[in-house]
Amino acid sequence: MAKASIAKGMRDFTSFEVLRREYIISVIRNVFESFGYGPLETPSMENLETLTGKYGDEGDKLIFRVLKSGDFLKSVPENLERNASTWSSLISDKALRYDLTVPFARFLANNRNDIKLPFKRFQIQPVWRADRPQKGRFREFYQCDADVVGSNSLWQEVELMQMYARVFDALLLPVKIRISSRRILADMAEFCGVGDRFMAFCIILDKVDKVGVEEVVRQWVELGVPTEKAQQLIDIIALRGEPAVEALKALGATGNGLEEVSWVIEKFSKFNSDSVLEFDPSLARGLDYYTGCIFEVEALNSSFGSLGGGGRYADLTGIFGLKDVPGVGISFGLDRIFLALEEADLFPDSIQDAPDVLGVQLSEDSAETVFRVVSQLRENCVIAEFYPDAVKLKKQLDYAHQRGIRYVVIIGENELANNTLQLKDMKEGEQFEIDMEDFMENPINYLDLN
RNA sequence: GUGGUUGUAGCUCAGUUGGUUAGAGCGCCUGAUUGUGGUUCAGGAGGUCGCCGGUUCGAGCCCGGUCUUCCACCCCA
Incomplete structure (x- = not known):
């Protein structure tokens, strides 16, 4: 090992790589701007309490905390029991941002009087997570977010799906956009009689393409779902698009999630695109604040996770004291798009740093x-x-x-x-x-x- | 955070049950060409075997720790 190594999960970028990253960013940025979204930048660090409690217990563990300056042990009482969470709040008061959505919510709450609704902004900045690195998973990576707040209209969902499509069409990268709704998931949990264990129900469902249907059924039953209902539902999970909608309706879904998703897909399909938007009942994004539609983008032939995701949240800023501001947003994972383009050899030859x-x-x-x-x-x-x-x-x-x-x-x-x-x-x-x-x-x- | 995996020359990798001086391809440097790259030929340099410790007469190889990589969980972009 060289004397000076790079921190775990962090990367240097050569000019060759930077130029390719800038190419992707320029495509995304142009689409964002063409839809009337304006740029926003927020600081790398937020107050610790701004971030904690927003991403679930697991998320909290992945937040990079920054030590207080100076004698940070001053405020630790003598003989305090050795407990990581009590100590960290005493010796740390700020942290690197974990995503772009929560800082955006904080910004909205801070500037509530100056913002005209509906408000659209995009943000392209790095975020940090203390995750264990893998391929396509880093501790520092860029997110490219576009959110609109202040409107409940489903046309916003259509617009955002179109933005996804525009970006990936421009990059010549074939993708599938999966769409569902937290309301549909809630209906499914209700149908199974485990509405009170909604999160656990979703986490099991989300693993279906990894662990297989039998395992999902087994875990659902273990959670308390009647075997017959688990079996009935798992058959529907395998469906996509309209057949899945019909099958779920037949089960007696009461929320209007199905109508919403169908409406968005119908409107989207009136505008040409190479990208596919499809209802996928197995989609179960876990982020705590999503309440309506949820989306995820995946490359058709990629070996790593999703290229982007997003959803609607009825009340994101409530936790910061600004009530009743609904929003919906999407995110592009720059680093994964980079890997997908590299794998598919889709970077234009014109990107080069040589002088003439x-x-x-x-x-x-x-x-x-x-x-x-x-x-x-x-x-x-x-x-x-x-x-x-x-x-x-x-x-x-x-x-x-x-x-x-x-x-x-x-x-x-x-x-x-x-x-x-x-x-x-x-x-x-x-x-x-x-x-x-x-x-x-x-x-x-x-x-x-x- | 849990379990596993990887690390040998600038790069990709070989290295036998532990046994002399650790190899190959590519790249690099010099020359053939004192003003001409990409081809060819000749020659040359370059390694504390990730790091620290242990076992042994002897460790690239065995053991422990640590860092890194990748993988599976968890979660996600």
Whole structure:
């Protein structure tokens, strides 16, 4: 192990990677902006009490807490029992944000008087989770969120689904958007007679594609569901789309979740898209605050988790003292989209960090002239780099080759004497001697840039 | 947080039941080409075997700890 290693679950990004990440972000950002969502940024850290209790017990454990500054043991009583949670609230008073939704809710509550409803914002920032890393799962990762608050209209759901579709269409990544509703899940739990153990019911259901139907039935029965009803429901869970809706209706679902989901799908389908939006009764996202529709996006052929998720929450800001503000939002997982695009080899070739031209000097006498040419190229919006040392030409050409630079401008004694320059096309392997004044007049004439 | 897994040259990996000086491919450097990359040829450099400790006459190999990677839980993007 090197003396200095990188913190667990954290990553460096090379320029190659940063440019690809920026490509994804630009696609998402353009879609967000085209729908009228405005950017918001919130701080990396929030007060600890802003975050705790918002993500369930499991979520609380995954929050990165930050020590108080100075003598943080000052407020710990002598002989306090060794208990992590009592200690942490004494020695820590702030934490890295765990998602973008809760900070957004805090922002809304803080600025309630200045915000016109319905309010739309998007937010593209890193979040941190003290999770154990795996493929596609990091301790620091970017979320790209779009939320709208202040409207109960299902048209917002349609709009957000369209935003999902627009982004993945633009990235050429085929995805399936799964949609369901917490109300449908509640109906199912009610049907099974375990409405009071709703969360446990959902957690078992959510695992169906991993552990299989038999295991889900077994666990449901263990939870208290009559075997007959568990069997009846599990057959429906395997259905998708309209047949699933009909089957659930036949069971006597009383909430209007089915109508809502069907309505959203129907409206969505009137607008063309390569992406699929489908009712999936096995979808059971667990986040505590969702109350209506829930969504999840997955790549059609990916080996890791979802690319994004979201849902409707009837009252997100209530915990911060701002009542009755409904909202609905979606999130894109930048890092997973990155992996999906990489796996499917879908990054455009045009993303590259190589300059168009490298200026090469054969002797220190020619350096100033080369530098002048390079400067002129930049004036003409050509990305140009100046090789700083008069080392062997072989070495400088090799550098250009390695970096993928298309053109090299070579100036040595002969060129200085003739007032010319050599323009070498590294791709075609051709080289031309060009009059210096002609080239400086309009360098783009001599370059084939795209 | 629980259980497992991985770590050998810049990269991908080999390394026999523990036994001399730890190897290969690719990459890198130098030269053939004193002003021409990508091909070829010749030569060369580079490793505290993740880290710490233990067993042993002797450890890359066995044992313990630790860090890291990946996997399954948990949960999620």
